[in-house]
Amino acid sequence: MADVPVSGSDLTVGERHDARRPLEADLPTQVHVPNPALAPAQPPRLELRGISKSFGGVHVLRDVDLRLGRAEVVGLLGDNGAGKSTLIKIITGIHQPDEGNIWFDGQRVDRLTVQKARALGVETVYQERALADQLPLWRNIFMGRAISGPLGFLRVGAMRRKTEELMGESMGFTSAVLTPDTSVTGLSGGERQGLAIVRALHFQADIIILDEPTMGLSLKETEKLIHFVEGIRAAGKSAIFIDHNIFHVYSVADRIVVLDRGRVAGEFPTSRYSLEELMDIMREIASGGAYTEAERYRAPDGAASGAGPTGSAA
Amino acid sequence: MSATTPAAAPERPRQLGRFAAAWASQIGITTAFGLLWLIFIVLAPRTFLGDRIYLSFAETTPYFAIIALPLTMVIVTGDMDLSFPAIMALGMVGFVAVWHLTGSVVLGTGAALLVGALAGLFNGLLVTYLGIPSLVATIGTQFFFRGLTLVLVDGRSYALVDTQASPAYEVLVGKLFGIPMEFVWLVLAAVATWLLLNRHRLGQNAYVVGDNRQAAALMGIPIRRTRITLFVLTGLAAAFAGLLNSLQIVNFYPTMGDGYLLPTLAAIFVGGTSVFGGRGSIWGTFIGAFMIGGIVAGIVAVGLTDYYTNLIYGAVVLISVSIHALLRRRFEH
Numbered sequence: 001m002a003d004v005p006v007s008g009s010d011l012t013v014g015e016r017h018d019a020r021r022p023l024e025a026d027l028p029t030q031v032h033v034p035n036p037a038l039a040p041a042q043p044p045r046l047e048l049r050g051i052s053k054s055f056g057g058v059h060v061l062r063d064v065d066l067r068l069g070r071a072e073v074v075g076l077l078g079d080n081g082a083g084k085s086t087l088i089k090i091i092t093g094i095h096q097p098d099e100g101n102i103w104f105d106g107q108r109v110d111r112l113t114v115q116k117a118r119a120l121g122v123e124t125v126y127q128e129r130a131l132a133d134q135l136p137l138w139r140n141i142f143m144g145r146a147i148s149g150p151l152g153f154l155r156v157g158a159m160r161r162k163t164e165e166l167m168g169e170s171m172g173f174t175s176a177v178l179t180p181d182t183s184v185t186g187l188s189g190g191e192r193q194g195l196a197i198v199r200a201l202h203f204q205a206d207i208i209i210l211d212e213p214t215m216g217l218s219l220k221e222t223e224k225l226i227h228f229v230e231g232i233r234a235a236g237k238s239a240i241f242i243d244h245n246i247f248h249v250y251s252v253a254d255r256i257v258v259l260d261r262g263r264v265a266g267e268f269p270t271s272r273y274s275l276e277e278l279m280d281i282m283r284e285i286a287s288g289g290a291y292t293e294a295e296r297y298r299a300p301d302g303a304a305s306g307a308g309p310t311g312s313a314a
Numbered sequence: 315m316s317a318t319t320p321a322a323a324p325e326r327p328r329q330l331g332r333f334a335a336a337w338a339s340q341i342g343i344t345t346a347f348g349l350l351w352l353i354f355i356v357l358a359p360r361t362f363l364g365d366r367i368y369l370s371f372a373e374t375t376p377y378f379a380i381i382a383l384p385l386t387m388v389i390v391t392g393d394m395d396l397s398f399p400a401i402m403a404l405g406m407v408g409f410v411a412v413w414h415l416t417g418s419v420v421l422g423t424g425a426a427l428l429v430g431a432l433a434g435l436f437n438g439l440l441v442t443y444l445g446i447p448s449l450v451a452t453i454g455t456q457f458f459f460r461g462l463t464l465v466l467v468d469g470r471s472y473a474l475v476d477t478q479a480s481p482a483y484e485v486l487v488g489k490l491f492g493i494p495m496e497f498v499w500l501v502l503a504a505v506a507t508w509l510l511l512n513r514h515r516l517g518q519n520a521y522v523v524g525d526n527r528q529a530a531a532l533m534g535i536p537i538r539r540t541r542i543t544l545f546v547l548t549g550l551a552a553a554f555a556g557l558l559n560s561l562q563i564v565n566f567y568p569t570m571g572d573g574y575l576l577p578t579l580a581a582i583f584v585g586g587t588s589v590f591g592g593r594g595s596i597w598g599t600f601i602g603a604f605m606i607g608g609i610v611a612g613i614v615a616v617g618l619t620d621y622y623t624n625l626i627y628g629a630v631v632l633i634s635v636s637i638h639a640l641l642r643r644r645f646e647h
Contacts, residue, residue, distance in 0.1 A: 114533065153514050
C-alpha cells in the first residue's frame with residue numbers, strides 16, 4: 001500500500017490521467033470461460049449428495065440425496081423425526097452436514113452459512129418463528145440484510161418506503177392502520193404469514209423454502225398460499241415445500257420426496273402417481289420402512305429403484 | 315435521507331392515538347421527569363431555581379449515565395452486565411500505570427480505554443462462547459476485575475493532582491463555556507449510542523437478537539458478534555466514566571465505582587428499557603439518569619433527611635416501571 005502514493009506523488013494530475021487511459025484500453029474485455037464439466041446439461045439449481053448428520057450420536061440424516069430443478073416445486077414429506085427440518089437447516093446453512101456435499105447451480109459450496117445461503121438466493125419462509133414481534137414491519141422485512149450506507153448506517157427512509165410499497169402490492173395490506181412502523185404484535189395470523197412470505201420473495205430468491213407453511217392457517221389462507229407457490233414456479237423459481245399434510249403438498253408439488261427416519265424412502269412425481277396411490281405408499285412407509293417403486297410397478301429389478309425418476313418435472 | 319421522505323408520504327393518517335402508542339414510554343418518562351422537577355421546584359425553590367444545582371448534576375450524572383447508554387443496548391439484546399463498576403476502577407489501573415511511565419495523560423487515557431474494552435471483550439467471550447448467562451458471568455467478573463484491581467495496586471490509592479497540568483485534563487473534565495465537560499461527553503455519547511441503536515446495523519441486529527434469538531439465528535444475524543461488540547462498548551464506557559470520575563476528584567482509589575451499580579440500572583429501567591430485551595430507549599435512559607441523579611440532591615434540598623433517599627429511590631423506580639408496564643398493555647392490544 002505504501003508504494004502507491006510514493007510512486008504516484010511525482011505525477012501531476014494531468015500526467016496521471018494520460019498514464020491511465022492506455023492502461024484501461026489494454027485491459028482484456030472480460031471473457032466468461034465456461035466450465036466444460038458443467039456445460040452440456042444445465043445443472044440443477046440445488047443438489048445434495050450423500051448428506052449425513054447426527055446430533056449427539058443420533059443419526060438424523062443418513063446419506064440423503066436431493067435435487068431441485070429450475071422452476072420445480074419439490075414437496076418434502078415425512079413424519080415427525082424423519083429429518084425434514086434438519087435437511088432444511090442444512091440447505092439454509094444453519095447446520096453443517098457431517099458428510100456429503102451441496103451444489104448450487106453445479107457449483108460446490110463448502111461450509112455453507114446462513115449468510116452465504118441467502119446470498120446464493122435461498123430464502124426460507126419460517127412462518128412466525130422468524131419474526132421479531134416487538135419490532136416494526138420494516139425492521140422485520142429487512143432482518144439480517146438491512147440497507148445501509150457507509151460505516152453500516154441504515155437507510156431507514158429507503159427501507160420504510162420499500163416496506164410500504166410491498167405492503168400495498170404484495171401483502172395486500174389495505175388497512176390504513178398498518179404502516180411500516182406498526183409492530184408485528186399488531187398483525188393477524190394471515191398478515192404475519194404474508195409478511196414472512198413477502199420477506200422471502202422480496203430479495204430475488206431463486207430457491208424458496210416453505211417450512212410447514214400451512215400450519216395454523218384457515219382454509220382460505222391455505223388456498224392463497226397454494227396459489228402463491230404456483231406463482232413461484234410460474235416465475236421460473238424453485239421451491240421446497242415441507243408439510244405433514246399430503247393434500248397440500250400433492251396439489252402443488254411436481255415431485256414428492258418422502259423422508260423416513262433420516263433416509264429418502266422414495267421420490268414420486270405427482271404426474272405419475274395419484275393422490276390415493278401416494279397415500280397408500282405413505283402408509284406403507286410409515287408401517288414398515290422403505291417402499292420401493294419396483295415392488296409395485298415393475299419386475300423386481302430391485303436396487304436402482306430407490307433413487308426413483310429424478311428431474312422428470314422439466 | 316431527508317430528501318426522499320416527503321415523496322414517500324402520500325398523506326399518512328397520523329392519529330394522536332398511534333403517535334401516543336409509538337411513543338408511550340418516552341412520553342411517560344418525560345412527563346414523570348417534568349413532574350418530579352416541578353415538585354422539587356415547589357418544595358425547594360431556592361435550590362431548584364438557581365443554576366448551581368444544575369451544574370452539579372451536569373458533572374455527577376454523567377459518571378453513571380455514560381455507562382448506562384451502551385448498557386441499554388446490552389439489555390436490548392437480552393443480556394446484562396453487572397461488572398461495569400469494577401471496570402471503572404480496572405481501567406484506571408491502566409491509566410495510572412501508563413501515566414506514571416510516560417507522563418502523558420493522553421496515553422494514559424488510551425490505556426484506560428483499552429483495558430476497559432478488553433474487560434468487556436472478556437465478558438463477551440464468556441457469555442457467547444461458554445454460554446454462561448450474562449447475569450451470572452458478570453457477577454463473577456465483577457469480583458474478578460475488582461480483585462484484580464486491588465491486587466495490582468496493592469489496595470493503595472493514587473493522587474492524580476499532576477494530571478491537571480496537562481491540556482488533556484481540561485478536555486476531559488474541564489469546562490466549556492461554563493458547562494462541565496462531563497456533560498458534553500455525555501451528550502456526545504448519547505447521540506452516538508442513539509445512532510448506533512436506531513440507525514445502525516449493530517442496533518438493528520441488537521433489536522432482533524433481543525426480540526427473538528431464534529429468528530436472529532434463522533435469518534443469519536451475527537448473534538455472537540453483536541453481543542460481544544456491545545459488551546466491549548460497555549467496558550469502554552465504564553473505563554471512560556471511571557477516568558472522568560477519578561480526574562475530577564484528582565484521586566484514584568481501587569474501590570471506585572462501588573455504588574454506581576444500582577443508579578445505573580435504575581436509570582435504564584426507569585427509562586423504559588425492557589428487562590426482557592428487544593426494546594430500549596436511549597432518550598429514556600438519558601432522562602432516567604437525570605431523574606435518578608436528581609433524587610438524591612432533591613431529597614436533601616427539600617429538607618428530608620438522607621434516610622429517605624433509598625425509600626424515594628425505590629418508589630420512583632417501582633412507580634415508573636409499573637407505569638411502563640401499564641402503558642404497554644394499554645397501547646399494544
